[in-house]
Amino acid sequence: MSGFFKSSIGRKVSMALSAFFLMFFLIIHLAVNITSIFSEAVFNEMSHFMGTNPLVQFALQPVLIFGVVFHFVMGFVLEIRNKKAQGIAYAKNNGAANSTWMSRNMIYSGLVILAFIGLHFIDFWFPEINYKYIAGNPEEPTRYFHELQEKFVPIWRVAAYVLSFILLGLHLAHGFTSAFQSMGITAGRKKTLKTIGIAYSIIIPLGFIIVALFHHLNHH
Amino acid sequence: MKLTLKIWRQKSANDKGNLVDYKVNDVSPDMSFLEMLDVLNQDLIDKNEEPIAFDHDCREGICGMCSMYINGRAHGPDRSITVCQLHMRSFKDGDTIYIEPWRAKAFPVIKDLIVDRSAFDRIQQAGGFISVNTSGNTQDANATLISKYAADTAMDAATCIGCGACVATCKNSSAMLFVGAKVSQYALLPQGQIEAAERVRNMVAQMDLEGFGNCTNTGACEVECPKGISLENIARMNRELMKANIN
Ligand code: HEM
Numbered sequence: 167m168s169g170f171f172k173s174s175i176g177r178k179v180s181m182a183l184s185a186f187f188l189m190f191f192l193i194i195h196l197a198v199n200i201t202s203i204f205s206e207a208v209f210n211e212m213s214h215f216m217g218t219n220p221l222v223q224f225a226l227q228p229v230l231i232f233g234v235v236f237h238f239v240m241g242f243v244l245e246i247r248n249k250k251a252q253g254i255a256y257a258k259n260n261g262a263a264n265s266t267w268m269s270r271n272m273i274y275s276g277l278v279i280l281a282f283i284g285l286h287f288i289d290f291w292f293p294e295i296n297y298k299y300i301a302g303n304p305e306e307p308t309r310y311f312h313e314l315q316e317k318f319v320p321i322w323r324v325a326a327y328v329l330s331f332i333l334l335g336l337h338l339a340h341g342f343t344s345a346f347q348s349m350g351i352t353a354g355r356k357k358t359l360k361t362i363g364i365a366y367s368i369i370i371p372l373g374f375i376i377v378a379l380f381h382h383l384n385h386h
Numbered sequence: 387m388k389l390t391l392k393i394w395r396q397k398s399a400n401d402k403g404n405l406v407d408y409k410v411n412d413v414s415p416d417m418s419f420l421e422m423l424d425v426l427n428q429d430l431i432d433k434n435e436e437p438i439a440f441d442h443d444c445r446e447g448i449c450g451m452c453s454m455y456i457n458g459r460a461h462g463p464d465r466s467i468t469v470c471q472l473h474m475r476s477f478k479d480g481d482t483i484y485i486e487p488w489r490a491k492a493f494p495v496i497k498d499l500i501v502d503r504s505a506f507d508r509i510q511q512a513g514g515f516i517s518v519n520t521s522g523n524t525q526d527a528n529a530t531l532i533s534k535y536a537a538d539t540a541m542d543a544a545t546c547i548g549c550g551a552c553v554a555t556c557k558n559s560s561a562m563l564f565v566g567a568k569v570s571q572y573a574l575l576p577q578g579q580i581e582a583a584e585r586v587r588n589m590v591a592q593m594d595l596e597g598f599g600n601c602t603n604t605g606a607c608e609v610e611c612p613k614g615i616s617l618e619n620i621a622r623m624n625r626e627l628m629k630a631n632i633n
């Protein structure tokens with residue numbers, strides 16, 4: 167079995183598995199964020215639960231971090247190996263004739279998402295860890311909403327946020343169906359998967375963008 | 387038609403190689419692409435120059451030898467054909483045409499437009515067969531019943547001619563469409579079951595050993611394949627390898 171994950175196909179399968187996990191996580195994350203539009207109290211309650219529940223903090227959070235790191239490290243590994251497999255570059259190559267821009271540029275959309283994840287960690291995760299575990303402040307179940315609102319005041323951050331999510335949408339426009347194909351799940355389901363994939367890659371990033379814009383326009 | 391050709395010239399495997407410009411006049415739109423090159427080569431021979439080396443054999447679109455990257459696409463601009471089936475009517479008077487060999491680390495250039503595709507042979511030898519007794523006592527073909535779906539799908543996979551266009555067009559130089567077709571051809575039939583697990587393991591291992599890249603599902607291969615081999619074959623190969631490792 168360990169030989170399997172060292173084979174080219176095994177690497178692909180592990181890439182797809184980590185991607186499935188990330189795509190599932192994004193649904194949960196968006197669901198929590200969306201509540202902030204409708205109710206400050208519900209958003210605070212959900213965030214407080216996520217931030218203090220030991221199962222979430224010490225079991226799910228490490229798994230998530232592992233999933234993210236695994237995905238982009240494996241993305242780099244595949245990119246480097248594939249570069250090595252190429253011969254001399256063609257003097258003329260018409261990639262657009264047979265494949266989508268998204269499919270040919272996963273590493274670049276991925277890099278933008280990675281930069282965003284960096285910013286996201288600096289904005290939320292590091293202060294959160296510092297607040298709870300380093301500074302050891304007492305838990306304050308109503309702080310989350312204001313922290314969120316504050317972050318979306320500067321226009322540059324909202325712009326970076328929107329841009330990153332557009333790139334995430336492009337990443338997923340290819341990635342969603344690609345992950346199923348990697349798992350060998352396609353026969354006879356191509357059309358359905360494509361439709362769900364397009365819907366997912368529009369709805370999820372758009373949801374995050376709406377939340378950001380809402381708080382930018384509604385802070386007081 | 388008058389055309390400008392930019393053709394890759396490389397004396398040997400160790401030579402660096404470069405694109406050389408050639409002018410051809412009086413090209414008939416009814417010529418095949420290879421016939422146009424034949425005319426150019428005759429010209430070069432008459433001038434005591436070295437003719438351009440390129441692979442070809444059947445000139446009927448069935449052997450897969452004629453391998454050229456034409457104007458940025460494997461086998462040129464038209465769909466579902468090899469270079470020998472490409473005609474000059476697909477080009478316009480005054481066009482400039484780039485002609486390059488397949489590019490992939492696993493397909494080294496031997497001379498000009500000829501590349502070494504023996505990596506494909508070694509992948510086939512690693513498992514692309516069934517072990518049967520062929521010493522004269524032929525079995526009745528109808529003794530083993532096969533569903534129409536399986537027979538048709540296996541036949542579709544078996545139409546792969548090993549041309550290597552899938553590798554040439556892939557941004558990752560991946561051979562998965564070729565190997566997927568060869569694995570599928572047997573995986574779909576009862577006769578292929580006995581050695582199925584070994585076959586997929588060995589063929590994938592050989593594919594990796596040859597230095598082909600890793601598929602990222604861009605789907606370029608499926609578009610450029612002269613035989614219309616579908617991506618479903620890659621998915622099936624992935625399933626076969628997972629199955630082989632779970633059992
Ligand atoms: C939450 C964030 C992310 C999600 C939801 C996501 C999702 C996906 C999906 C669904 C695939 C297709 C998997 C497959 O074809 O098997 C994929 C592929 C890929 N991802 Fe991401 N990704 C994310 C972040 C990143 C980051 C940060 C990078 C960093 C470079 C990255 C780089 C790549 C690359 C290079 C591929 C292509 C590899 C391949 O197809 O084999 N991704 N991603």
Ligand code: SF4
Pocket residue numbers: 450545546547548549550551552553563564567610611612613614615
């Ligand atoms: S899969 Fe298609 S492109 Fe690839 S070798 Fe076979 S016939 Fe050629």
Ligand code: FES
Pocket residue numbers: 441442443444445446447448449450451452468469470471
């Ligand atoms: S020469 Fe045989 S396929 Fe073109």
